[in-house]
Amino acid sequence: MGRATDSLEAVPALAADGSGRIDLxxxxxxxxxxxxxxxxxxPELIEVAIDAFGENDARRLYTHHVVDQVLRHRGGGGRVVLQQRWEAA
Structure with a gap:
């Protein structure tokens, strides 16, 4: 997965603790x-987060709406285009 995985690993706070969980x-x-x-x-970054940290933490980080969009398109072979602009958290 390369680039997306590298992007996640570039954020020190996303490093998993001893239990394998991350502290968002x-x-x-x-x-x-x-x-x-x-x-x-x-959007591949969201799939990497789901696989690495679990769906619940991915939803906390990226919002339910965005994760739902990615999951709807997962395995469909098509390109995922996020329709909503990001707003400040």
Whole structure:
């Protein structure tokens, strides 16, 4: 998956703890906005987050609406285009 995985790993707060869970509460407002902007350009990032951290944490980070969009298109082979512009968290 390359680029999307690299984007997730570039945010130190997204590093999993010993239990394999991440602490989204450690993310700064700017980190959240940056990750959402990256995901708007590359929805594969959301799929990587779902696979790496689980659907619940992906929904907390990217919102229910956006994760639902990605899941609807997952496996469809088509390109996912997010229809809603990101707003400040």
């Amino acid at each position: 509460d450690r993310l700064t407002r700017q980190e959240i906005l940056d990750l959402r902007s990256l995901a708007a350009e590359n």
